[in-house]
Amino acid sequence: MWSWVRSWGLSAVRAIFVHLVIDAQDILIILVTPVDTEPTRDAVTYWDIAEMPPTGDDPLNALIVRLAAAYQEPGLLKFHLDDVGSAAGRAAGLADPGLRVGTRDVVLTAGDHLCVYVLEWTLHHLDLVAYLPDMGEPPVEGLARSREMLERIAGAAFPASFSDEDALLVGTERRAPTDAEKAELDLPAAKFPLHLG
Template sequence: MRAPERGALPLWPATTLGRAYGRVTEVVQGLTDEDFARPTRCPGMAVGPLLVHLLYDAERALAAFATPSVDEPDRDFVSYWKDFPPGADGETTFVRVVASAYERPSVGLVGHWRELSEAAVRAAAFGLVEKGKRVATQGHVLAAKDFVATLILEATVHHLDLIADLPDAPEPDPEALQVTARTLDGLFGPDAWDVIGWDTTTYVLKATGREPLDAADREMLGAHVERLPLIG
């Protein structure tokens, strides 16, 4: 069974990023302080530390759009993730310590997240007005549109992580899910696309190791199963 056609990246990726970040805000803005200790799909990270991780991603977006580059891009929205293989996260302790510093995360942490995430979306919208804009981040140069796509993936995957123990929380933005799946398609490779029979959310969860593969999955994927997880 062939996976759904993902298509190109959105014409206005800053708008998609705004919806992706907005959905994360919807998840956390009604939580109690105790809810920030609930588990997520990220090992060792409760809701609070994972939101701190996303907060620093929004901060990185602000830094990147304030760091334009004239160099040729050396990464795109797919190849960027090859520098972050599964299990490469080394900041768990750091974000846990930062999260613990918020006495009332339902107020302070959520307010900080809203402020930075909304600023990051505005920076992306302004940055993308300039045709061909490139930004520097984490030692690489990306076209601004590709960089925004990496932010969308990060927000979408971690949105799914956040709601693991929050059954009434909203799902990620559908277009953000498509951008994420499009990125995973690029990492998986075209020779694997024809065998993927999952819906988009299941694809994201299983291709990133958030959900285990069962026997039917392994039979469907055949030799391609060795490629998973694609990112951590």
């Protein structure tokens, strides 16, 4: 999803932070706007798989870039993410996992909707680590859950020799596999990388 910003350096960090702010706002809105219809997707079937990685031409991506540029003071962006992100975290902890919510013209349970964000935010945490290695790795549980979800989305598993982090990075084309990894991938290589949208 973010291959188009990975060459931007620290401006990419601001873009990712803005994206996380928008995600946190979405969580708050969605969790307080339940729907009455039955779920149409779950945390795995929610994802659309694109043939090619995004180019950054999507209107939302353009908005994110403009918003990121507007935050001249990084501390303000950090404050905004801490503020909205903390509220989203509290709302997620209070939410009924079986609550039905709507987003992007689909209906999911709140539990599945939040699992979608476990995968997305784990990937974005890895994106940030690429630029800010001192920030620390994502939680082990989040990495394991995200790998499991990615493999279920693909319908194929990575070899056990791949760490959860390497499976996520290679599986979403955040880095190219080494020659040794290519040899191990074998048949699952046809399923990866996944361009999640």
